[in-house]
Amino acid sequence: MQFTFRMTTRLFLGEHCVDKHSSELAALGKRALLVTGGRSSKQNGSLADMMAALTKEGISYEIFDQVEQNPSLNTVYQGSKQAREMKADFIIGIGGGSPLDAAKAVAILAVNDISQQELMAKNWSKDPLPVVAVPTTAGAGSEVTPYAILTVDWAETKLSIAGENLFPVVSYLDGRYMMDLPWDVTANTAVDALSHSIEGYISKRASVMTDLLALESIGILGRILRTIDPQNITLREREELLYASMLAGMVVAQTATGVVHGLGYQLTYFKGLPHGLANGVILKSALKFMAQAAPDRVQKVVEKMGCCDLQELGELCKRVLPPVQLKLTAEEQAKYVSKTMQSKNVDNCFKRPSEEDLRRILVESELI
Incomplete structure (x- = not known):
């Protein structure tokens, strides 16, 4: 019997887990970029809960809410520009698989000035910023994977990037955010x-x-x-x-x-x-x-x-x-x-x- 198994994410599952375990965020830095879509995280309460948790822990934040379904490379490069300008210490992805995957790519690009081809070839030298994940759908599982799936127009398909440091460091799973899905x-x-x-x-x-x-x-x-x-x-x-x-x-x-x-x-x-x-x-x-x-x-x-x-x-x-x-x-x-x-x-x-x-x-x- 031989196998390897690696899963470095700290998981919290349950009602109000973001508030109950907000202290986990304090260890990651003082500035966070929230990566999400334009609507659902505002409607289901997940964004408000995270903003309240960050405020409670004395962490400043900005929001990048331009993530579309099947996020494009252009989108994650825009998000990374905002992360660099605000000097983010960590990235928080909130939403379905698309925002979570986008958050991982933003975390890479926030500290690596590389081309699209270099990104997809996994040719980055600096470790990504830490990623926190808050899934609001039950499907992608990106909160516990080292993958980011992106839409790559020059390849005419969806492609993945992977890396040990793309596992979210903390993931909060609260079923309340899915009640109106x-x-x-x-x-x-x-x-x-x-x-x-x-x-x-x-x-x-x-x-x-x-x-x-x-x-x-x-x-x-x-x-x-x-x-x-x-x-x-x-x-x-x-x-x-x-x-x-x-x-x-x-x-x-x-x-x-x-x-x-x-x-x-x-x-x-x-x-x-x-x-x-x-x-x-x-x-x-x-x-x-x-x-x-x-x-x-x-x-x-x-x-x-x-x-x-x-x-x-x-x-x-x-x-x-x-x-x-x-x-x-x-x-x-x-x-x-x-x-x-x-x-x-x-x-x-x-x-x-x-x-x-x-x-x-x-x-x-x-x-x-």
Whole structure:
């Protein structure tokens, strides 16, 4: 039995955890830049809670609230300019995966004057500023990973950067911030977390430790997706989704992702599908492919989801996710397959997919 496991983030989960554990912020410095989106963190109370905590600890702050879905390189460079000008000691990301990932990139660029190409090549010499994460969706798991996923237009896809010092130093998980989250966002992000755990479990890089976390996460997500009432989601269910997403993040922090994310990135970049929805559309067909090399693991996923077979799992995804009316042209499918083959994601599969395998996944997902 041999494996490595690294997760350096200090976690606090529970109601009002930002206020209860605000002293953790005082150790990070006297000036913070808050990186967030334009609306949701203001509406759900997370931004106000963090501003109150910073004030209580005597920490000055500024806000950069220009982060869009699937953050661009231009956006993170703008944020880093503000961080440098205010001489920030640390960065706080508040929101879904996009603001958290953007915060990590800002933390790098705040102390490294490098080009976009150098950033994406992970060619920085100075350690990033410390990052604090406050997730307000349950899907990305960025609060416990060393990754930042960014939209890179010159590569025509989403790409990741990674580094040991990109693990957030502190993460605050409070289910209250998700109470008014729309159902489509709740479902999309939950399926994103599910794909993290599944891809991490059916991976060449899996270990006994990540298996433990992945199966726990899959079991929780499967139960909630089968039984949840979209019109009456309780705080307890929100907390469980947040917990399961965190576990999934811990998994992919060790294993990275696989073919689902590899293909899903193309559907997000070129077709604008929300990330979790893009993953969910192809999940069943991707699992069918994975079963060629890891049938026992795929069967275990089906069982933990509380399903009888892959057909039922696919029907569950269709039931909870928004409908997708999308047909790819022959040119589009060829391009998406080619770009996926060039990604590192496919190298993590027990069986590395061929172009025909990827095309079959698209066909069986009713996208062609």
